[in-house]
Amino acid sequence: MSGRTAEQSPSGPLPEFLTSDELKDLTQARGIVKQQAMLTAEGIPFRVVRSRLLVSREHVRDWLRGVVRPPSRAINLDALRDLEAARFKKTPKLKASAL
DSSP: OOOOTTEETTTTTOOOOOOOHHHHHHHHSSSSHHHHHHHHHTTTEEEEEETTTBHHHHHHHHHHHTTTOOOOOOOOHHHHHHHHHHHHHTSSOOGGGGG
């Protein structure tokens, strides 16, 4: 036995999120849309950040153990800020002659 834990690789501690290769292995799919569909169907929480899927190793371990993680019901403040910013960008500006 090598003495390594599940949290370490030969080069040191594993990152918090799955790599793209690990995500392909887990989902057996290429492409973000198919991967999202599999993760959603299996109830594995994930986030999309700049067209990259972020999946926590902890969530995958919980899924393997059969632990169910209900979706968060908290307000997504970042989404509200984005919506508010988009709303103000689309507001037509009045010309000085219209005042």
